[in-house]
Amino acid sequence: MHDDCAYAVKLIHRPPVYLFLIPSVQSSIFKKLFLLNTLFRIQSSIKHWLDKVDEHSIHSPFFYDFYLRIIRGETKSHFTDIEKLRTQLLQNNSIIKLKDLGDTSAYFKSEDRSISKIAHTSLTDAKYCELFYRIAENIEAENIVELGTSMGITSLYLAQLKKSRVTTFEGNPDLINIAKTNFELFGKKNIEIIEGNIDQTLSDYLQNPAKIDFALMDANHRYEPTVRYFNWIAKRMSDTGIIVIDDIYRSPEMAKAWNELRKHDLVYSSVDLFTCGILFFDLSLTKQHFIWSY
Numbered sequence: 001m002h003d004d005c006a007y008a009v010k011l012i013h014r015p016p017v018y019l020f021l022i023p024s025v026q027s028s029i030f031k032k033l034f035l036l037n038t039l040f041r042i043q044s045s046i047k048h049w050l051d052k053v054d055e056h057s058i059h060s061p062f063f064y065d066f067y068l069r070i071i072r073g074e075t076k077s078h079f080t081d082i083e084k085l086r087t088q089l090l091q092n093n094s095i096i097k098l099k100d101l102g103d104t105s106a107y108f109k110s111e112d113r114s115i116s117k118i119a120h121t122s123l124t125d126a127k128y129c130e131l132f133y134r135i136a137e138n139i140e141a142e143n144i145v146e147l148g149t150s151m152g153i154t155s156l157y158l159a160q161l162k163k164s165r166v167t168t169f170e171g172n173p174d175l176i177n178i179a180k181t182n183f184e185l186f187g188k189k190n191i192e193i194i195e196g197n198i199d200q201t202l203s204d205y206l207q208n209p210a211k212i213d214f215a216l217m218d219a220n221h222r223y224e225p226t227v228r229y230f231n232w233i234a235k236r237m238s239d240t241g242i243i244v245i246d247d248i249y250r251s252p253e254m255a256k257a258w259n260e261l262r263k264h265d266l267v268y269s270s271v272d273l274f275t276c277g278i279l280f281f282d283l284s285l286t287k288q289h290f291i292w293s294y
């Protein structure tokens with residue numbers, strides 16, 4: 001093949017890195033990815049809806065009770081002040097800088113975004129924050145690990161548990177400052193924020209041999225880091241420990257991670273709620289997988 005032709009073919013199959021720096025190329029790649037992931041989510045939600053069961057199909061006494069009390073149950077504590085804070089964040093138009101930590105694309109290094117937009121797009125809904133609280137409360141979780149603090153809303157929910165110590169990881173300096181202010185505002189001494197990229201900070205933290213009772217993985221929603229972080233944390237889970245993975249159908253790669261992790265040797269049962277997945281490390285459970293709505 002003529003050199004020029006060979007180069008043109010190479011360009012089509014493997015576009016050079018600098019092309020991704022052109023804003024119009026970035027935006028068209030983002031739009032296509034967004035569209036593909038949206039189509040994937042629609043298809044997955046239909047499948048989830050067709051496959052889901054309710055309490056009438058649960059034979060295990062443990063999961064029957066878990067379904068009725070935790071999934072269908074109500075949270076007795078009140079989180080009005082945390083929700084007031086969320087409302088303030090939703091109305092805050094100040095701009096902060098977001099650093100790319102590998103959860104979007106290697107080609108997008110930083111981005112200016114309003115606090116209100118972040119609050120709209122990346123904070124866990126109150127309904128799920130309450131569910132995480134109930135799950136952690138049910139196992140009387142003390143040592144709690146959260147990957148992905150953002151502005152600290154889920155950390156604040158989990159820190160309301162009586163004996164909890166929440167260690168939360170965040171790599172964006174502007175979000176860390178906001179989260180720290182929020183923790184001070186609530187006078188929360190049982191939350192420690194670990195600053196920096198989880199790729200480095202999590203392995204350092206896990207040098208500490210303390211067992212983890214409850215972990216929430218809501219940071220880097222890519223296949224490889226999800227599996228890698230899970231494998232690190234799984235070895236530290238307590239006997240009745242639970243890991244919740246958020247956004248399991250956000251993209252085909254997250255669904256792939258979820259489908260592998262729920263079959264992991266250390267996982268004894270799993271619950272797929274579509275928005276998140278719950279993994280149980282309790283040895284006394286027989287291996288089961290449930291698809292429920294929430």
Ligand SMILES: C[S@@+](CC[C@H](N)C(=O)[O-])C[C@H]1O[C@@H](n2cnc3c(N)ncnc32)[C@H](O)[C@@H]1O
Binds near residue numbers: 103147148149154
């Ligand atoms: C979906 S948000 C977390 C939301 C939070 N759990 C809540 O609902 O209140 C994910 C956060 O993880 C952080 N993050 C993603 N990848 C990271 C990494 N590799 N290291 C540190 N932080 C990371 C992002 O900066 C972002 O703030």
